[in-house]
Amino acid sequence: xxxxxxxxxxxxxxxxxxxxxxxxxxxxxxxxxxxxxxxxxxxxxxxxxxxxxxxxxxxxxxxxxxxxxxxxxxxxxxxxxxxxxxxxxxxxxxxxxxxxxxxxxxxxxxxxxxxxxxxxxxxxxxxxxxxxxxxxxxxxxxxxxxxxxxxxxxxxxxxxxxxxxxxxxxxxxxxxx
Amino acid sequence: xxxxxxxxxxxxxxxxxxxxxxxxxxxxxxxxxxxxxxxxxxxxxxxxxxxxxxxxxxxxxxxxxxxxxxxxxxxxxxxxxxxxxxxxxxxxxxxxxxxxxxxxxxxxxxxxxxxxxxxxxxxxxxxxxxxxxxxxxxxxxxxxxxxxxxxxxxxxxxxxxxxxxxxxxxxxxxxxxxxxxxxxxxxxxxxxxxxxxxxxxxxxxxxxxxxxxxxxxxxxxxxxxxxxxxxxxxxxxxxxxxxxxxxxxxxxxxxxxxxxxxxxxxxxxxxxxxxxxxxxxxxxxxxxxxxxxxxxxxxxxxxxxxxxxxxxxxxxxxxxxxxxxxxxxxxxxxxxxxxxxxxxxxxxxxxxxxxxxxxxxxxxxxxxxxxxxxxxxxxxxxxxxxxxxxxxxxxxxxxxxxxxxxxxxxxxxxxxxxxxxxxxxxxxxxxxxxxxxxxxxxxxxxxxxxxxxxxxxxxxxx
Numbered sequence: 359x360x361x362x363x364x365x366x367x368x369x370x371x372x373x374x375x376x377x378x379x380x381x382x383x384x385x386x387x388x389x390x391x392x393x394x395x396x397x398x399x400x401x402x403x404x405x406x407x408x409x410x411x412x413x414x415x416x417x418x419x420x421x422x423x424x425x426x427x428x429x430x431x432x433x434x435x436x437x438x439x440x441x442x443x444x445x446x447x448x449x450x451x452x453x454x455x456x457x458x459x460x461x462x463x464x465x466x467x468x469x470x471x472x473x474x475x476x477x478x479x480x481x482x483x484x485x486x487x488x489x490x491x492x493x494x495x496x497x498x499x500x501x502x503x504x505x506x507x508x509x510x511x512x513x514x515x516x517x518x519x520x521x522x523x524x525x526x527x528x529x530x531x532x533x534x535x
Numbered sequence: 536x537x538x539x540x541x542x543x544x545x546x547x548x549x550x551x552x553x554x555x556x557x558x559x560x561x562x563x564x565x566x567x568x569x570x571x572x573x574x575x576x577x578x579x580x581x582x583x584x585x586x587x588x589x590x591x592x593x594x595x596x597x598x599x600x601x602x603x604x605x606x607x608x609x610x611x612x613x614x615x616x617x618x619x620x621x622x623x624x625x626x627x628x629x630x631x632x633x634x635x636x637x638x639x640x641x642x643x644x645x646x647x648x649x650x651x652x653x654x655x656x657x658x659x660x661x662x663x664x665x666x667x668x669x670x671x672x673x674x675x676x677x678x679x680x681x682x683x684x685x686x687x688x689x690x691x692x693x694x695x696x697x698x699x700x701x702x703x704x705x706x707x708x709x710x711x712x713x714x715x716x717x718x719x720x721x722x723x724x725x726x727x728x729x730x731x732x733x734x735x736x737x738x739x740x741x742x743x744x745x746x747x748x749x750x751x752x753x754x755x756x757x758x759x760x761x762x763x764x765x766x767x768x769x770x771x772x773x774x775x776x777x778x779x780x781x782x783x784x785x786x787x788x789x790x791x792x793x794x795x796x797x798x799x800x801x802x803x804x805x806x807x808x809x810x811x812x813x814x815x816x817x818x819x820x821x822x823x824x825x826x827x828x829x830x831x832x833x834x835x836x837x838x839x840x841x842x843x844x845x846x847x848x849x850x851x852x853x854x855x856x857x858x859x860x861x862x863x864x865x866x867x868x869x870x871x872x873x874x875x876x877x878x879x880x881x882x883x884x885x886x887x888x889x890x891x892x893x894x895x896x897x898x899x900x901x902x903x904x905x906x907x908x909x910x911x912x913x914x915x916x917x918x919x920x921x922x923x924x925x926x927x928x929x930x931x932x933x934x935x936x937x938x939x940x941x942x943x944x945x946x947x948x949x950x951x952x953x954x955x956x957x958x959x960x961x962x963x964x965x966x967x968x969x970x971x972x973x974x975x976x977x978x979x980x981x982x983x984x985x986x987x988x989x990x991x992x993x994x995x996x997x
Contacts, residue, residue, distance in 0.1 A: 371989045390752035396979045400753045409761045430696040438693045439900035443588050452697040459709040462773045466713040477755045480747040493731035498559035
């Protein structure tokens with residue numbers, strides 16, 4: 359049987375935010391706060407840096423726009439220059455729409471797949487799923503998890519610390535073997 | 536500190552949007568309870584049977600169309616664009632309200648949208664699928680529809696990127712893809728809820744697969760929220776661009792009545808107007824059948840009616856401005872095109888449009904009509920009838936009499952025009968009913984954000 363970390367339950371978003379602040383101040387780094395919905399102010403309480411996803415989306419959007427404009431220019435100026443009702447081959451105002459659409463399309467892919475990459479999902483197995491009570495977190499429960507990979511991790515100390523800051527239902531995450 | 540007797544603004548808002556004693560637990564139970572129902576309601580089976588019958592009509596008609604060609608439609612010379620284009624524009628327009636609700640109202644932090652956004656986004660998805668059918672089949676030779684795409688081929692042939700029809704293809708295709716991504720991203724936390732509540736192993740596996748292993752940690756929410764915000768941000772100009780591009784199919788031509796610069800904003804306003812009509816129709820039925828009147832409340836219907844009043848007035852303004860410009864331009868063809876709309880052989884189409892889109896929404900100035908459910912239900916259907924006639928006016932009435940009287944003709948739809956249009960309702964409702972049966976129709980995670988206790992700072996700021 360292996361252990362993976364400790365989870366503790368808190369009553370509401372206010373308690374969860376305060377718990378996050380205390381865990382952050384105690385020097386833990388590999389912990390997470392689980393809730394049924396995103397909680398305002400939690401990033402600061404946990405001491406998280408700003409998400410880098412914006413850069414990914416920006417780069418993808420720029421790529422899409424350049425690709426869209428380049429594709430149209432290449433088609434009508436180089437590959438297949440065809441005179442249609444006397445329109446100029448390099449009719450750049452007419453390229454604005456497809457350039458824009460491809461920018462949006464690429465940004466959207468960047469946003470969704472970038473989000474999946476940063477969140478490491480799909481990931482169907484995670485130690486927190488070993489707890490049965492934890493499943494309420496997608497409905498109405500608020501949990502903190504501290505993982506064994508944290509340099510300050512010590513099972514007894516973490517358990518008493520979580521108890522001290524008001525956690526209930528403290529549980530050690532263990533697999534079934 | 537807050538006095539017990541004085542309620543904060545957030546609490547007053549929440550009481551209107553989620554009346555009664557609702558909390559995180561009851562919200563989950565009520566919303567997730569619908570797809571978890573053991574016994575499917577009889578009304579669902581009746582509607583599903585009807586939808587499947589219409590879908591069969593659709594499949595048969597489209598099959599015959601592909602076999603026989605577009606000659607089975609009523610299109611003629613000069614009306615080369617008939618019901619297929621009318622229906623395409625109509626369905627795309629309906630989709631717009633979904634994106635407006637999910638993206639634009641999200642950016643404006645209108646959290647009343649949280650009760651109806653899932654619903655509206657799903658409507659968008661299926662409406663855009665129905666819309667995409669028409670450009671697909673009206674090309675006649677459907678097996679070469681992929682020529683729309685810039686794919687390298689042995690013929691060395693490329694689409695004409697300077698043509699509005701190709702812009703349109705790119706715009707609608709992008710719109711569908713982005714709407715699908717937005718919808719699915721919003722669903723991930725709710726799929727995790729259904730996974731965690733699933734009673735059978737099969738359900739847990741299926742919902743679990745699509746939930747991607749979501750565990751609601753803030754390290755996930757952080758990136759998730761940013762992705763969601765950016766999707767809302769890019770969907771906003773996208774949705775405004777889509778119907779503008781659709782309108783440029785008409786506006787870049789030289790046909791009197793089409794060649795006007797007012798088309799893009801006018802089409803966008805009309806699209807939002809018709810889309811809210813459809814959201815209203817669907818949500819009135821769903822809240823009744825599934826007893827969700829405490830989640831999709833009169834307050835929500837009232838706000839939707841207000842948006843319909845606004846956009847209805849905008850299209851009314853556009854109709855009158857078109858007439859003014861037709862007269863002011865001094866162009867005989869332009870003036871004739873508009874007089875012909877109102878007083879020509881298809882006068883009934885024009886006045887049906889004016890009645891449904893301009894007269895009917897005026898009742899929404901009064902609160903009692905905005906909160907009268909049978910009235911709202913009937914008007915929401917009239918709105919979409921009116922918007923269908925608007926496209927009929929633009930497409931058929933404009934084309935049937937253009938420059939030379941010798942080239943004029945009347946247009947008559949055939950049974951196949953009708954059956955394919957009716958059939959798309961089968962396509963739409965089959966998809967929509969399956970969604971109602973298996974997925975949460977209200978966003979569970981977002982509905983909770985309306986409750987004041989979801990914000991750890993409530994009571995401190997105000």
